[in-house]
Amino acid sequence: MAPQGNETKIWAPSLVLVSVVSVQFGGALAATLIPVAGVMGSVLLRLALAAVVMLLVVRPSWRGHPRGDWWVVAQFGFTLAVMNSAFYAAIARLPIGVAVTLEFLGPLALAAITSRSLRDGAAVLLALVGVVLISGALSVPWGELDLLGMGLALLAGAAWASYIITSGRTGQRFGGIDGVAWAMLVAAVLVAPAGLLTASSTILAWPALARGTGIALLSSVIPYSLENIALRWLTPNVFGVLLSLEPAVAALAGLLVLGQALSPAQTAGMALVVAASVVIRATATRRGAEETTGT
Numbered sequence: 272m273a274p275q276g277n278e279t280k281i282w283a284p285s286l287v288l289v290s291v292v293s294v295q296f297g298g299a300l301a302a303t304l305i306p307v308a309g310v311m312g313s314v315l316l317r318l319a320l321a322a323v324v325m326l327l328v329v330r331p332s333w334r335g336h337p338r339g340d341w342w343v344v345a346q347f348g349f350t351l352a353v354m355n356s357a358f359y360a361a362i363a364r365l366p367i368g369v370a371v372t373l374e375f376l377g378p379l380a381l382a383a384i385t386s387r388s389l390r391d392g393a394a395v396l397l398a399l400v401g402v403v404l405i406s407g408a409l410s411v412p413w414g415e416l417d418l419l420g421m422g423l424a425l426l427a428g429a430a431w432a433s434y435i436i437t438s439g440r441t442g443q444r445f446g447g448i449d450g451v452a453w454a455m456l457v458a459a460v461l462v463a464p465a466g467l468l469t470a471s472s473t474i475l476a477w478p479a480l481a482r483g484t485g486i487a488l489l490s491s492v493i494p495y496s497l498e499n500i501a502l503r504w505l506t507p508n509v510f511g512v513l514l515s516l517e518p519a520v521a522a523l524a525g526l527l528v529l530g531q532a533l534s535p536a537q538t539a540g541m542a543l544v545v546a547a548s549v550v551i552r553a554t555a556t557r558r559g560a561e562e563t564t565g566t
Contacts, residue, residue: 283500283501283503283504283505284501284505284509284513286497286498286500286501287497287498287501287505287510287513287514288513288516289493289497290493290494290497290498290501291494291513291514291516291517291520292520293489293490293493293494293497294489294490294494294517295517295520295521296489297485297486297488297489297490297491297494298490298521300482300485300486300489300490301313301317301359301482301486301490303482304316304479304482304483304486305359305362305363307473307474307478307479307482308470308473308474308479308483309469309470309474310356310359310360310363310469311356311359311462311465311466311468311469311470312466312469312470312474312479313359313483313486314352314355314356314359314462314466315459315462315463315465315466315467315470315474316466316474316479316480316482316483316486316487317355317483317486317487317490317491318351318352318355318455318458318459318462318487318491319459319463319466319487320480320483320484320486320487321455321459321487321488321490321491321492321495322452322455322456322458322459324484324487324488324492325448325451325452325455325492325496326452326456329447329448329449329451329452331445331447331448331449331450331452331453332446332449333453336444336445339444340444340445340450341453343437343440343441343444343450344441344445344450344453344454344457345457346433346437346440347434347437347438347440347441347450347451347454347457348453348454348455348456348457348458348460348461349457349458349461350430350433350434350437351434351454351455351457351458351495352457352458352461352462353426353427353430354427354430354431354433354434355458355462356462356465357423357424357426357427357430358370358374358423358424358427360420360423361373361374361420361421361423361424361427363420364417364419364420364423365417365420365421365424366407366411368405368406368407368408368411369406369407369408369411369421369424370420370424370427371402371406371517371518371521372402372403372406372408372518373408373421373424373425373427373428374424374425374427374428374431375402375428375431375514375515375517375518376425376428377425377427377428377429377430377431377432378428378431378432378435378507378510378511378514379395379398379399379402379511379512379515380428380432381432381435381436381507381511382395382398382507382509382510382511382512383395385506385507390550391509391512394512394547394550395511395512395547397543397544397546397547398512398515398543398544398547398548399515400540400543401515401518401519401539401540401541401542401543401544401545401546401547402515402518402540402544403540404536404537404539404540404541404543405518405519405521405522405537405540405541405544406518406540407534407536407537409536410536432511435502435507435510435511436507437454438451438495438498438499438502439499439502439503439507441454441499442499442500442502442503443503448496448499448500450499451495451496451499455491455495498510512547512548513548515544515547515548516544516545516548518540518541518544519540519541519544519545522537522541523541
């Protein structure tokens with residue numbers, strides 16, 4: 272019987288795919304919260320409630336970790352705070368398709384930099400073309416773009432690339448998802464001042480708390496936990512390309528849930544992204560199986 276670790280490695284790409292779906296449903300719910308709680312108020316609700324849930328459920332241990340482990344957790348928490356704050360602020364100023372495309376340049380660039388084969392590089396390029404087509408960024412007039420918003424989206428993308436690295440390092444130093452729980456607490460503490468100063472009193476009303484709880488589970492607790500496990504086995508370039516499914520899932524959710532029709536270009540882009548992700552997933556699964564069998 273193969274070791275449990277090798278079995279997890281084979282299933283690691285599937286954990287990322289589940290995470291992608293969870294994040295997109297959380298994003299749809301977040302769109303209804305920002306008008307009520309504001310940008311930083313929404314970020315605070317998401318991170319604070321996620322931290323509370325994880326601390327209660329996971330009950331992470333703080334014993335037996337050297338100072339270096341806590342430094343890694345602090346970096347992970349800072350990355351979470353920046354990534355969420357910058358992206359929420361970006362979508363408040365930019366068309367969401369443009370913001371998502373600019374943000375995705377972060378993990379996509381990381382995937383390109385860490386690529387070790389021509390096939391990986393080709394998949395990254397294929398995914399990039401698909402993301403651009405899905406977003407509709409090419410059809411948005413440049414006069415409607417906000418330079419500050421674009422900068423915020425690029426900052427979110429850089430933080431997303433950092434998230435891939437710091438999440439993997441945290442998973443290597445902490446058992447289970449203890450590190451994620453502590454990092455979530457750090458992120459919530461970091462955004463608390465801005466969230467409390469800018470949010471209205473409605474942030475504590477039941478509708479906002481209910482939505483915030485749903486967002487915390489779908490956008491933070493579930494995906495960050497699954498990705499933290501997956502990143503112990505996946506290389507950054509494989510993980511980055513798998514994340515390219517997020518725009519495709521968002522487009523599909525818009526069609527099924529919101530009745531937003533896809534343009535031919537978006538349909539073609541979704542096909543390209545799915546194709547690139549399937550190729551990478553198959554490659555990762557095959558490599559895991561080969562290592563499991565020792566071939």
